[in-house]
Amino acid sequence: MDLAEIFSLNGKYDLDFSDVKGQEQARRALEVAVAGGHNVLMVGPPGSGKTMLARRLPSIMPELEVEEAVEVTRIYSIAGLLPSGISLLTRRPFRKPHHTISEVGLVGGGRFPRPGEISLSHCGVLFLDELTEFRQSALEALRQPLEDGEVSVSRSLITVTFPARFILIGAMNPCPCGFRGDRSIPCQCPENLYRQYRHKVSGPILDRIDIHIPVPRLTREELLRSPGGEGSEIIRERVKRARDIQRKRFVDQRIKENSGMTQNQLRTYCKISPSGQEILAQAIDKLRISARGLDRILKVARTIADLEDAKAIELPHLAEAIQYRSWDRERP
Template identity: 55%
Template sequence: MLVKTYGSAVFGVNALTITIEVSIGGGNKYHIVGLPDNAIKESLRRVESAIQACGLKMPRQKIVINLAPADIRKEGSAYDLPIAVGILAASGQLENPDIVNYFIMGELSLDGSLQSIKGALPISIQAKTAGFKGFILPAGNSREAAIVSDLLVYGMKNLTEVISFFNGSEIFKPVAVNTRDEFFDRVNTYPHDFADVKGQENIKRALEIAAAGGHNLILIGPPGAGKTMLAKRLPTILPPLNLHEALETTKIHSVAGKLSAADSLMTERPYRSPHHTISDMALVGGGANPQPGEISLAHNGVLFLDELPEFKRSVLEVMRQPLEDRHVTISRSRMSVDYPASFMLIASMNPCPCGFYNHPSRECLCGPGIVQKYLSKISGPLLDRIDLHVEVTPVDFTELTSTIEAERSESIRERVIKARNIQDTRFSANSNLHYNAQMSPNMVRTVCKINDAGQVLIKKAMEKLGLSARAYDRILKVARTIADLAGKEEIALEHLAEAIHYRSLDRDSWAS
């Protein structure tokens, strides 16, 4: 007897429908075809044990299982459940023609319980797109799958419950998640606040500019000056995620298996802070079975690289293309997947190996040329892609012990949102452009026009600092953001001067 069940395979952040065909006939061997990986080939051992744990029988006949389309590589253990249901239906132990109306996915334990899978959200979206009635999956993934409207999602704990569902011996309620209520209830919940930071008003100003225009930023200063503390609070002043961004971000984290059972929709902007020992592949994504890397997990949020010179040179250089294109393509011999990677890069570093170069009260212990050698670990092309270079100085005792309450993140965020609204209006004709940092060179020439005095100023700055054409564009973008924060239509001389001020690492004399 031939029975078909339906599941899905995830490629990148999207899914496609997979048909699991189960045929039982004469003979006594089991066969799985359709380009399965080792995890799928081993599934029959788990399926057999799970079926027996439910008090049913594994057929002792020839079983052929085909995963169609047969020319696409299938990977992972999530096909256990549709294979088990197909075997039970083909052997006459489960009779329900409604099986073909459901996506079925889940990994089986030997006792029949269901383990969580990766990519439940994109699979759920594909089930709705393909016109299926519902989606049956492990209870641990049910909330993330249930945010897709007009699809019946049933979270099951074990194979017995799935059998009871199809036999009609037990009534199960579909999982319901009110996406909008959940999103708006949690959208502004953050554990940190800028009010916790004493002093450092100039650094807060730079972070506000970075947030308003989506600019990359690097903080240079001695240990204990507050670089990490400030970076952790950057997401609290970014505009809240909209529903489209939240869904896009949740899909990536779903594919990577980073969502907990309690999560349904990501409402906070991601903040990723990988250790400096990270590999190229872990940062940009990849592997034999490609998975999103840290830059994709930071999509629509912040990627913080602490102690930038300590990262391997090759790791930093692979970020150059994603920083420009805002997506990364992972190519393998049999496939090519594309992951979004539109993130804000925030980096921090000490000015030298001992950390006290340019310190107001402590002496630097580094020998001649050591500071320049330390800074040269970061390539010029990478620094070009970082819009704001900010020197962080230690907080003095008076500011540290002050009882005056600092400005809260909420107040700063209001100014940032106002500036972003100006940019949304400006770029309304382009659906892929939302803030100043995303402008192309051609658009910079159109949007960031400066007067004659501004031309003279930026010409002198380029000659003195030895700036590249890319750095020139980025100064204009930052100046445009500063003008937006001030509510000005034209870029004034003071806006341009402040933007040039944030190119400290371009100065030849900085580390001499």
């Protein structure tokens, strides 16, 4: 059996986006995220479908390349998690650690350094459900790996570097009771309690998450409707085309996706018209967007343009990218 057959037989997923009812905005945002390698924060009440959406993300990601599959297999072998009888992992990882996980468990470490969850998510998805319940130290430890795509674990006699290029999907309730902004259930949280809750996820972490999207509860009509949205295969084909554009754009450069662009690359590939500059200025004033947050908007806008095979970033692309910073509007 050759490699193509192995990937064809073992690289398929049981979960599909056609299973999801409603949530068109979230579905679109996740397509943009996968197309450009962007991190996502989903905010919504319990039962709105955040976990269901996240679990289906690997099904719209392009198949692992051989080099990627070898890297993932090595990581799982080092961690002692390679399934018996499997010589090559061909599915993109999906990791969902519990919120009680330690910093070492998340980032890696131990007396004999072993990869943590962020490296076990390499080339796949790291899903942090109930984001506000994770230890602050564990969340803050994500900051550098999210920037560098790798993590170094140091001990007295040795320093080991593990790859850690993954898409982070965070999920949280909008407030402690879970119903702030709900269309029918009023929020019961005092304002000071809400502010404390929001501050559990720091500004620097939020700035490293490119896309913030609300995932509201489904209406009665949406709940009763049969699933019938686009399937994962259709979405994956659009993602592949957008990634092919990026691969050609960044040929002979160190990155493959828009999410990894440097300042110089932003200036080269994300030029904005005067009218676009005006829209960005308004967004900065209204949303209190940081310099890093502005870079995220430009990267996401570039990905949206790539999904449409557009040479330049146009006003609709910018407007959609700004819309994905919705959580910035709610910052206390």
